[in-house]
Amino acid sequence: MLKQYKEAIEKSNIISRTDIDGIITFVNDEFCKISGYSKDELIGKNHNIVRHPDVPASRFKTLWDTILEKKIYKDTVKNLAKNGSTFYVNTTVIPILDEDDDIAEFIAIRYDVTKEVFYKEQLLKKEKELEELNKTLEQRVQDKTKELEELNKTLEQRVEDEVSKNEEKQRVMFSQSRQASLGQMLANVAHQWRQPLTELNLAMFSMKKAALDNKTEELTELYGESKNIIKNMSQTIDDFTNFFNPQKEKHPFNISDSINESLSLLDKMLESEMISVKSDFEELRVLGISNELTQVIINLIKNAKDAFVTNGILIREISITTKKEDDFALIELQDNAGGISKENIDKIYEPYFTTKHQSSGTGLGLFMSKMICEQGMDGHLDVRSKKGITTFSIKIPLVSNER
Numbered sequence: 001m002l003k004q005y006k007e008a009i010e011k012s013n014i015i016s017r018t019d020i021d022g023i024i025t026f027v028n029d030e031f032c033k034i035s036g037y038s039k040d041e042l043i044g045k046n047h048n049i050v051r052h053p054d055v056p057a058s059r060f061k062t063l064w065d066t067i068l069e070k071k072i073y074k075d076t077v078k079n080l081a082k083n084g085s086t087f088y089v090n091t092t093v094i095p096i097l098d099e100d101d102d103i104a105e106f107i108a109i110r111y112d113v114t115k116e117v118f119y120k121e122q123l124l125k126k127e128k129e130l131e132e133l134n135k136t137l138e139q140r141v142q143d144k145t146k147e148l149e150e151l152n153k154t155l156e157q158r159v160e161d162e163v164s165k166n167e168e169k170q171r172v173m174f175s176q177s178r179q180a181s182l183g184q185m186l187a188n189v190a191h192q193w194r195q196p197l198t199e200l201n202l203a204m205f206s207m208k209k210a211a212l213d214n215k216t217e218e219l220t221e222l223y224g225e226s227k228n229i230i231k232n233m234s235q236t237i238d239d240f241t242n243f244f245n246p247q248k249e250k251h252p253f254n255i256s257d258s259i260n261e262s263l264s265l266l267d268k269m270l271e272s273e274m275i276s277v278k279s280d281f282e283e284l285r286v287l288g289i290s291n292e293l294t295q296v297i298i299n300l301i302k303n304a305k306d307a308f309v310t311n312g313i314l315i316r317e318i319s320i321t322t323k324k325e326d327d328f329a330l331i332e333l334q335d336n337a338g339g340i341s342k343e344n345i346d347k348i349y350e351p352y353f354t355t356k357h358q359s360s361g362t363g364l365g366l367f368m369s370k371m372i373c374e375q376g377m378d379g380h381l382d383v384r385s386k387k388g389i390t391t392f393s394i395k396i397p398l399v400s401n402e403r
Contacts, residue, residue, distance in 0.1 A: 014089060014110040020103050022047045034112060036082035052080040063093065067106055070095050076113060088117040200226055252399045253290040255322055255329055256281040262297035273305055275316040282322050284329040286396040288377035296369040300333050300392050303366070307337035324398070331394040340385040348383065
């Protein structure tokens with residue numbers, strides 16, 4: 001039975017025996033496991049092989065003073081394992097006496113409390129941090145309160161300054177967008193004038209020839225043709241002048257008129273790019289600035305044109321429809337130009353965002369179009385894209401008598 005007790009103690013505790021000089025004469029498996037040393041490395045060595053350098057010498061003096069007086073020593077001891085790690089053990093050192101009541105050897109029985117010591121240290125650390133925090137909390141609250149008071153004093157002015165900056169930024173971007181549109185429109189004027197100028201040149205040459213040959217009737221006919229050519233060229237200038245007329249007063253207008261004006265201004269471009277436009281309009285009146293809606297439609301069509309070219313689309317189709325939806329006029333412009341990628345569709349309304357080359361776009365067209373729809377006409381501009389088809393939807397409140 002004594003043997004069983006001995007085995008039970010050795011298997012459940014960390015045990016070592018030393019002679020009266022502290023030389024290890026026995027260690028059990030648990031001692032080897034926690035220290036990292038083998039039995040061969042431990043037996044015959046001084047027990048201070050596991051001594052931790054952080055432990056003051058006074059602690060060991062107390063230990064030896066106690067056990068040499070044949071008393072039992074108890075303490076929680078910090079030790080150093082072979083791999084340099086630290087472990088803590090609750091230790092009981094018992095002097096073993098011989099028949100003459102002299103010390104024969106020492107037995108040390110230990111159990112591992114490393115986790116408990118670690119948690120205790122962490123708890124003490126947190127308590128100290130909390131204590132320090134409490135000491136400074138009142139001052140920190142006062143400082144933050146003062147900071148918030150200062151912030152509140154200047155907040156209103158800062159908000160006004162930021163609003164002013166944003167308004168100025170939007171004015172600049174709107175101006176840039178208008179300048180870009182002006183450049184595009186001037187290019188369209190040049191394009192629309194190119195053919196009639198050629199026709200006028202040929203007519204004048206024919207008039208000169210008819211005059212030299214005294215062909216009065218042919219001369220009169222050529223003169224009439226020339227007048228019509230000049231009249232049409234003048235009408236083109238009037239159309240573009242009306243488009244850039246800086247009218248700012250809102251008025252009721254038919255959205256179909258505004259869309260048709262856009263198509264008229266882009267007629268030559270649509271023809272040269274072989275873009276087919278299908279339209280289906282309901283007569284709906286909204287409140288706003290007709291020229292601005294015209295600019296929105298032009299922006300959307302020109303973006304579709306650029307996408308047709310970039311994506312190499314051969315059959316190029318745009319459909320524009322208008323219809324009443326509740327108290328709104330709904331304009332839908334759809335193209336088969338290849339669609340908008342998922343990573344770009346949420347960015348297309350951001351100012352200066354563009355997938356075009358810098359020479360082909362400013363990145364302001366859709367930003368300004370959205371501003372016009374939302375701020376100029378109290379409406380919405382939305383987009384959806386799927387399977388190569390992109391649809392822009394514009395919703396504008398109808399004038400009161402049409403609701």
